[in-house]
Amino acid sequence: MSGSDTDRRIRGLRTPKPAVNPWKAHGSIVEEERRPDGRIEFALTVFLAGAECPFTCSFCDLWRWTIDGPTPPGAVTQQVSDVLREVQAGSPRPDRLKLYNASNFFDRRAVPAVDVPAIAELAAPFAGVTVESHANTVGTLALDFAQRIPGRLEVAVGLETIHPTAAAQLNKRLDLAQFDRAAHFLSDNQMDLRVFVLLGAPYVPAEEAVEWAVRTVEYAAQRGASFASIIPVRGGNGEMERLQSLGHFAPPTLRQLEAALDGCLHLTHTVVTADLWDLHRLPTCASCGEARIGRLRRQNASGIAEPRVDCSVCEA
Protein backbone atom coordinates (compact mmCIF):
# COMPACT_ATOMS: atom_id res chain seq x y z
CA MET A 1 0.00 0.00 0.00
CA SER A 2 1.47 3.39 -0.94
CA GLY A 3 1.87 6.22 1.54
CA SER A 4 -1.14 8.09 0.23
CA ASP A 5 -3.34 4.98 0.43
CA THR A 6 -2.24 4.60 4.04
CA ASP A 7 -3.05 8.25 4.66
CA ARG A 8 -6.53 7.77 3.19
CA ARG A 9 -7.17 4.68 5.30
CA ILE A 10 -6.07 6.42 8.52
CA ARG A 11 -8.10 9.53 7.72
CA GLY A 12 -11.11 7.45 6.74
CA LEU A 13 -11.32 5.94 10.23
CA ARG A 14 -11.45 9.30 12.00
CA THR A 15 -14.52 10.80 13.56
CA PRO A 16 -15.57 14.20 12.14
CA LYS A 17 -13.27 17.07 13.12
CA PRO A 18 -14.68 19.42 15.75
CA ALA A 19 -15.07 23.04 14.65
CA VAL A 20 -11.79 24.88 15.28
CA ASN A 21 -11.39 28.67 15.26
CA PRO A 22 -7.96 29.51 13.82
CA TRP A 23 -8.03 32.93 15.52
CA LYS A 24 -8.21 31.51 19.04
CA ALA A 25 -5.67 29.30 20.82
CA HIS A 26 -7.39 26.25 22.22
CA GLY A 27 -5.57 26.36 25.53
CA SER A 28 -2.56 27.40 27.53
CA ILE A 29 -0.87 26.24 30.69
CA VAL A 30 1.98 27.44 32.92
CA GLU A 31 4.03 24.63 34.47
CA GLU A 32 7.27 24.24 36.36
CA GLU A 33 9.87 22.35 34.34
CA ARG A 34 13.31 21.06 35.25
CA ARG A 35 16.18 21.79 32.85
CA PRO A 36 19.31 19.61 32.40
CA ASP A 37 21.38 21.98 34.58
CA GLY A 38 18.91 21.52 37.45
CA ARG A 39 17.23 24.90 37.14
CA ILE A 40 13.46 25.00 37.51
CA GLU A 41 11.76 27.09 34.84
CA PHE A 42 8.22 28.37 34.51
CA ALA A 43 7.11 27.38 31.04
CA LEU A 44 4.02 28.75 29.31
CA THR A 45 2.66 26.38 26.68
CA VAL A 46 0.26 27.83 24.11
CA PHE A 47 -1.79 25.26 22.21
CA LEU A 48 -2.30 26.87 18.83
CA ALA A 49 -4.98 26.18 16.24
CA GLY A 50 -4.06 26.10 12.56
CA ALA A 51 -3.47 24.02 9.46
CA GLU A 52 -3.27 20.26 9.77
CA CYS A 53 0.09 18.50 9.63
CA PRO A 54 0.81 16.97 6.19
CA PHE A 55 2.06 13.76 7.84
CA THR A 56 -0.58 11.30 8.95
CA CYS A 57 1.03 9.28 11.70
CA SER A 58 -1.01 6.27 12.72
CA PHE A 59 -1.14 7.18 16.42
CA CYS A 60 -1.72 10.93 16.07
CA ASP A 61 -4.85 12.67 17.25
CA LEU A 62 -3.60 16.24 17.00
CA TRP A 63 -5.63 16.76 13.79
CA ARG A 64 -8.63 17.39 16.08
CA TRP A 65 -7.14 20.83 16.81
CA THR A 66 -6.60 21.82 13.18
CA ILE A 67 -8.52 23.34 10.29
CA ASP A 68 -8.82 21.90 6.79
CA GLY A 69 -7.07 24.65 4.82
CA PRO A 70 -3.94 26.70 5.49
CA THR A 71 -3.75 28.89 8.58
CA PRO A 72 -4.98 32.40 7.69
CA PRO A 73 -2.18 35.00 7.74
CA GLY A 74 -2.18 36.85 11.06
CA ALA A 75 -4.08 34.17 12.97
CA VAL A 76 -1.13 32.59 14.83
CA THR A 77 0.18 36.01 15.81
CA GLN A 78 -3.22 36.94 17.21
CA GLN A 79 -3.48 33.67 19.17
CA VAL A 80 -0.06 34.14 20.77
CA SER A 81 -0.65 37.81 21.46
CA ASP A 82 -4.03 37.17 23.13
CA VAL A 83 -2.64 34.42 25.39
CA LEU A 84 0.38 36.50 26.40
CA ARG A 85 -1.90 39.39 27.30
CA GLU A 86 -4.02 37.13 29.53
CA VAL A 87 -1.04 35.43 31.18
CA GLN A 88 0.91 38.62 31.78
CA ALA A 89 -2.09 40.20 33.41
CA GLY A 90 -2.19 37.48 36.05
CA SER A 91 1.35 36.43 37.02
CA PRO A 92 5.10 37.06 36.61
CA ARG A 93 6.39 36.36 33.09
CA PRO A 94 7.34 32.69 32.56
CA ASP A 95 10.94 31.85 31.55
CA ARG A 96 9.97 29.77 28.53
CA LEU A 97 7.37 30.07 25.79
CA LYS A 98 6.28 26.83 24.15
CA LEU A 99 4.33 27.22 20.92
CA TYR A 100 2.67 23.92 20.09
CA ASN A 101 0.68 24.14 16.89
CA ALA A 102 -0.42 20.48 16.51
CA SER A 103 1.72 20.33 13.37
CA ASN A 104 5.13 21.63 12.30
CA PHE A 105 6.09 25.19 13.19
CA PHE A 106 8.32 25.44 10.11
CA ASP A 107 5.58 24.36 7.70
CA ARG A 108 4.53 27.64 6.10
CA ARG A 109 0.97 26.34 5.56
CA ALA A 110 0.72 26.07 9.36
CA VAL A 111 2.65 29.18 10.34
CA PRO A 112 2.61 31.63 7.39
CA ALA A 113 5.87 33.45 6.65
CA VAL A 114 4.17 36.78 7.24
CA ASP A 115 3.58 35.85 10.92
CA VAL A 116 7.15 34.85 11.72
CA PRO A 117 8.60 38.33 12.49
CA ALA A 118 5.61 39.20 14.71
CA ILE A 119 5.80 35.89 16.58
CA ALA A 120 9.53 36.40 17.09
CA GLU A 121 8.80 39.84 18.53
CA LEU A 122 6.21 38.38 20.92
CA ALA A 123 8.72 35.68 21.93
CA ALA A 124 11.56 38.17 22.50
CA PRO A 125 11.12 38.57 26.27
CA PHE A 126 11.53 34.82 26.96
CA ALA A 127 14.87 33.20 27.80
CA GLY A 128 13.80 29.99 26.03
CA VAL A 129 11.35 29.31 23.21
CA THR A 130 10.17 25.85 22.18
CA VAL A 131 8.43 24.98 18.93
CA GLU A 132 7.57 21.58 17.47
CA SER A 133 8.65 20.15 14.16
CA HIS A 134 8.95 16.92 12.24
CA ALA A 135 12.66 16.05 11.94
CA ASN A 136 12.39 16.49 8.15
CA THR A 137 11.46 20.17 8.52
CA VAL A 138 14.35 21.07 10.85
CA GLY A 139 16.66 23.23 8.75
CA THR A 140 17.18 26.77 7.53
CA LEU A 141 13.76 28.00 8.69
CA ALA A 142 14.62 26.86 12.23
CA LEU A 143 17.90 28.75 12.02
CA ASP A 144 16.12 31.83 10.69
CA PHE A 145 13.68 31.80 13.63
CA ALA A 146 16.47 31.16 16.15
CA GLN A 147 18.32 34.20 14.82
CA ARG A 148 15.24 36.39 15.19
CA ILE A 149 14.85 35.76 18.94
CA PRO A 150 17.21 36.79 21.70
CA GLY A 151 16.41 33.64 23.73
CA ARG A 152 17.53 30.13 22.89
CA LEU A 153 15.40 28.06 20.54
CA GLU A 154 14.47 24.50 21.41
CA VAL A 155 12.85 22.30 18.78
CA ALA A 156 10.60 19.46 19.90
CA VAL A 157 10.80 16.49 17.55
CA GLY A 158 8.83 13.23 17.64
CA LEU A 159 11.36 10.39 17.56
CA GLU A 160 8.54 8.08 18.70
CA THR A 161 10.33 4.71 18.64
CA ILE A 162 13.57 3.23 17.36
CA HIS A 163 11.99 -0.25 17.13
CA PRO A 164 12.69 -0.89 13.42
CA THR A 165 9.43 -2.63 12.49
CA ALA A 166 7.26 -0.32 14.55
CA ALA A 167 8.99 2.84 13.28
CA ALA A 168 8.40 1.75 9.70
CA GLN A 169 4.69 1.20 10.41
CA LEU A 170 4.00 4.60 12.00
CA ASN A 171 3.48 6.28 8.60
CA LYS A 172 5.72 9.07 9.90
CA ARG A 173 8.21 8.88 7.02
CA LEU A 174 11.10 9.30 9.44
CA ASP A 175 14.22 7.21 9.55
CA LEU A 176 16.94 7.40 12.15
CA ALA A 177 19.43 8.99 9.76
CA GLN A 178 17.02 11.90 9.27
CA PHE A 179 16.57 12.24 13.02
CA ASP A 180 20.34 12.18 13.51
CA ARG A 181 20.75 14.89 10.86
CA ALA A 182 18.17 17.09 12.62
CA ALA A 183 19.86 16.52 16.00
CA HIS A 184 23.26 17.49 14.58
CA PHE A 185 21.86 20.51 12.81
CA LEU A 186 20.32 21.78 16.04
CA SER A 187 23.41 21.25 18.15
CA ASP A 188 25.74 22.69 15.45
CA ASN A 189 23.60 25.84 15.48
CA GLN A 190 23.22 26.24 19.26
CA MET A 191 19.62 25.09 19.43
CA ASP A 192 18.24 22.58 21.91
CA LEU A 193 16.50 19.32 21.08
CA ARG A 194 13.43 18.09 22.91
CA VAL A 195 12.11 14.66 22.00
CA PHE A 196 8.77 12.89 22.18
CA VAL A 197 8.98 9.13 22.73
CA LEU A 198 6.06 6.72 22.54
CA LEU A 199 5.31 4.09 25.14
CA GLY A 200 3.30 1.31 23.53
CA ALA A 201 3.88 2.17 19.87
CA PRO A 202 1.87 -0.17 17.61
CA TYR A 203 3.84 -3.22 16.43
CA VAL A 204 6.05 -3.16 19.55
CA PRO A 205 5.13 -6.34 21.47
CA ALA A 206 3.40 -5.32 24.74
CA GLU A 207 5.97 -7.16 26.86
CA GLU A 208 8.75 -5.13 25.16
CA ALA A 209 7.00 -1.74 25.35
CA VAL A 210 8.98 -0.51 28.36
CA GLU A 211 12.32 -1.68 27.01
CA TRP A 212 11.81 0.05 23.64
CA ALA A 213 10.63 3.28 25.24
CA VAL A 214 13.79 3.34 27.40
CA ARG A 215 16.03 2.45 24.44
CA THR A 216 14.46 5.25 22.40
CA VAL A 217 15.01 7.80 25.17
CA GLU A 218 18.63 6.62 25.50
CA TYR A 219 19.08 7.00 21.73
CA ALA A 220 17.84 10.60 21.90
CA ALA A 221 20.03 11.31 24.94
CA GLN A 222 23.09 10.06 23.07
CA ARG A 223 22.29 12.59 20.37
CA GLY A 224 22.14 15.49 22.77
CA ALA A 225 18.45 15.77 23.62
CA SER A 226 18.02 18.13 26.55
CA PHE A 227 14.54 16.84 27.30
CA ALA A 228 12.57 13.67 26.53
CA SER A 229 8.90 13.20 27.23
CA ILE A 230 7.51 9.65 27.34
CA ILE A 231 4.00 9.65 25.94
CA PRO A 232 1.73 6.64 26.42
CA VAL A 233 -0.05 5.94 23.12
CA ARG A 234 -3.77 6.54 23.44
CA GLY A 235 -6.53 5.01 21.40
CA GLY A 236 -9.48 6.93 20.03
CA ASN A 237 -8.44 8.01 16.52
CA GLY A 238 -9.96 4.99 14.73
CA GLU A 239 -6.67 3.62 13.37
CA MET A 240 -5.47 2.60 16.81
CA GLU A 241 -8.69 0.65 17.35
CA ARG A 242 -8.15 -1.09 13.98
CA LEU A 243 -4.59 -2.00 14.98
CA GLN A 244 -5.76 -3.19 18.40
CA SER A 245 -8.35 -5.47 16.79
CA LEU A 246 -5.56 -7.02 14.69
CA GLY A 247 -3.37 -7.55 17.76
CA HIS A 248 -0.81 -4.91 16.75
CA PHE A 249 -1.57 -2.46 19.56
CA ALA A 250 -2.17 -2.89 23.27
CA PRO A 251 -2.91 0.28 25.27
CA PRO A 252 0.02 0.84 27.64
CA THR A 253 -0.64 0.74 31.38
CA LEU A 254 0.24 3.08 34.20
CA ARG A 255 2.60 0.44 35.58
CA GLN A 256 4.46 0.39 32.26
CA LEU A 257 4.74 4.18 32.29
CA GLU A 258 6.26 4.02 35.77
CA ALA A 259 8.72 1.36 34.67
CA ALA A 260 9.70 3.36 31.57
CA LEU A 261 10.36 6.51 33.58
CA ASP A 262 12.24 4.57 36.26
CA GLY A 263 14.38 3.04 33.51
CA CYS A 264 15.45 6.51 32.30
CA LEU A 265 16.33 8.20 35.58
CA HIS A 266 19.99 7.18 35.27
CA LEU A 267 20.38 9.72 32.45
CA THR A 268 22.09 12.80 33.82
CA HIS A 269 22.24 15.19 30.85
CA THR A 270 18.68 14.70 29.65
CA VAL A 271 15.58 15.57 31.63
CA VAL A 272 13.13 12.71 31.18
CA THR A 273 9.49 12.99 32.18
CA ALA A 274 6.34 10.92 31.84
CA ASP A 275 3.57 12.73 30.00
CA LEU A 276 0.71 12.96 32.49
CA TRP A 277 -1.93 14.40 30.18
CA ASP A 278 -5.19 12.39 30.24
CA LEU A 279 -3.50 9.78 32.42
CA HIS A 280 -6.74 8.63 33.95
CA ARG A 281 -7.53 6.93 30.63
CA LEU A 282 -4.70 4.41 31.13
CA PRO A 283 -5.59 0.96 32.40
CA THR A 284 -4.73 0.91 36.10
CA CYS A 285 -5.74 -0.39 39.53
CA ALA A 286 -8.45 1.55 41.40
CA SER A 287 -6.67 0.99 44.68
CA CYS A 288 -3.17 2.32 43.86
CA GLY A 289 -3.65 4.38 40.67
CA GLU A 290 -3.69 7.78 42.39
CA ALA A 291 -0.58 6.96 44.44
CA ARG A 292 1.23 5.90 41.26
CA ILE A 293 0.26 9.12 39.44
CA GLY A 294 1.44 11.15 42.46
CA ARG A 295 4.78 9.34 42.39
CA LEU A 296 5.20 10.05 38.66
CA ARG A 297 4.36 13.72 39.20
CA ARG A 298 7.02 14.04 41.92
CA GLN A 299 9.63 12.16 39.88
CA ASN A 300 8.95 14.41 36.88
CA ALA A 301 9.68 17.40 39.07
CA SER A 302 12.71 16.05 40.91
CA GLY A 303 14.30 13.48 38.57
CA ILE A 304 14.91 11.36 41.64
CA ALA A 305 13.63 7.78 41.86
CA GLU A 306 11.23 7.12 44.73
CA PRO A 307 10.38 3.71 46.19
CA ARG A 308 7.81 1.85 44.09
CA VAL A 309 4.19 1.88 45.23
CA ASP A 310 3.19 -1.43 46.83
CA CYS A 311 -0.38 -2.57 46.35
CA SER A 312 -2.07 -5.52 47.99
CA VAL A 313 -4.79 -5.51 45.33
CA CYS A 314 -3.00 -5.59 41.95
CA GLU A 315 0.21 -7.20 43.20
CA ALA A 316 -1.47 -9.91 45.29
Ligand code: SF4
Ligand atom coordinates in the same frame (compact mmCIF):
# COMPACT_ATOMS: atom_id res chain seq x y z
S1 SF4 B 1 4.22 14.55 12.49
FE1 SF4 B 1 3.39 14.98 14.55
S2 SF4 B 1 1.56 16.28 14.21
FE2 SF4 B 1 2.13 15.35 12.24
S3 SF4 B 1 0.82 13.52 12.09
FE3 SF4 B 1 2.81 12.88 12.96
S4 SF4 B 1 2.54 13.00 15.22
FE4 SF4 B 1 0.85 14.15 14.26
Ligand SMILES: [Zn+2]
Ligand atom coordinates in the same frame (compact mmCIF):
# COMPACT_ATOMS: atom_id res chain seq x y z
ZN1 LIG C 1 -3.02 -1.68 42.82
